Amino acid sequence: MMFEAPIQRLIDELARLPGIGRKSAQRLAFHILHVEEEDARRLAESILSMRSEVRLCDRCFNVTDSEECSICRDLRRDPSTMCVVERPQDIVVVEKTQEFRGRYHVLGGSISPIEGIGPDQLRMRELVARIEDEQVSEVIVATNPTVEGDTTALYLARLLKPLGVRVTRLASGLPVGGDLDYADELTLGRALVGRREM
């Protein structure tokens, strides 16, 4: 079923968001149609300002509102250990455990030919450069415990070991096939403490 053009346009845009089907998109569009104009404006503006104000950290590719993120700027953090994650939101999860005091590197995904992602599409060259520049001695690979995350971890181990760094992987205990952000803090904290050599 097609609606008036302005409504249909919003429905189409909303339906492109992850986890939103046609029905939910319709419900959201009609909800927005009926709220106060001020509320609708605030929603639209917060989307735009997030996009214009938030950028990726020049160093670790975390989300930030300046050139470097707050973690990279924090001098109390140990630069010799680096935790490699798939996405910026994984940093928040690891931070919550309060078990990690080093810095991060965001790959931007995991190796997945199905999605057209190979090593060249991930920030691996930048990682290698940082390990040399910042004198990193241990890399903790915290990719998701999925087939793709495990494969990426193995690729990283083979890539980084010749550089003379210690490469460890989070200990198991994470739900198999899950996402890092579904793991509870306690489990993830234990996985960090019990990480193993690759």
Place this chain on the structure above:
Amino acid sequence: MELGWIELSGYRCYPEIRVEPAPGVNVFVGDNGSGKTSLLEAIGYLSSLRSFRGAPDAALVRTGDEAALVRGEFVAGERSLRVEVEIPVEGRRRVLVNGKRPSSRAEVVSAVPLVAFLPDDLDLVKRGPSQRRDYLDDLAAGLWPSAGAERTDYERALRQRNTLLRKEGRRADRATLDVWDDRLSHLGAMVIRRRLELLERLEPRLSALYAELGERPEVFTTRYEGAPLGPLSLSDVPGLRERLLDALGAARGADLERRVTTVGPHRDEVVAIIGDRDLRTRASQGEQRTVALGLRVAAYEMLREEKGATPVLVLDDVFSELDPGRSRRLVEKLPGGQVFVSTAREEEVPLVGTRWSVAGGRVTVREGE
């Protein structure tokens, strides 16, 4: 374990129904195309999150609807398990178990033991190896949650490697292929180990069942043929991973050329042998039928013993294919528990229980029963 109730909306021919089956035998009677098999399929879906007819998810959604909803509750003593699945025409399905997202499909599959006898079960014995591989992998997933996870991961890694080969061919990055080979051999060895463990348990069971289901006593054995490793048994498991990795390495050139993975458990064959005869090529149809039934009965028995709960039993139009003697002996081997039967000719069903009429998207209990 018993199904207390099931609700379907937008599923196959059902706009909206709720059925509260009896704890014992339930016989669904209806003409061909009336929806009785679809109902059994939906019950099976709640246990395996898959259509036992091999239909893709989108095919389960009623024409014109955006999504199908299948909900039901299984009860075993004090424990109850509510499984709810929303299957959209497009996009990912959503599964809830007792209101929560399960961590994996494997968690659901091993939670609800269910065995389905299907009209084309003869294919288990007669057709190519994929039916036998699926039988073993499905049973392993029902028995052990980690086996289901290993198989899912193996299939995922295989799809990834095949996609890399198909898209890139000879240009495929060697270091990336190397890590996929490593994962594939690791996961593949686990899949093969489960199959070998199951075959070792199945052989004595099938030998006994073969006679109990009415054939002249003969010993049932199997031969597992690894591709391209040759005959494998449990004693080969240590070191299997390394051998698979070597085999993948040796096949690399051919794989790059053909753009597909030619080595591994997805290509393996399982040969069933009765006495000294290959069941596929040198046995009568009756003998093949008996072994096919035996494989399902064995699955039922193993699930019951391992899970400590009687599996839900689904018999989809099975009796029309069996002579009265085999029907009777089959029923004798399946004591207790909840049973779902579909039939177009109810006089063929040698079971006493609640009879339901299935017609026009409605399921109604017969008066006076």
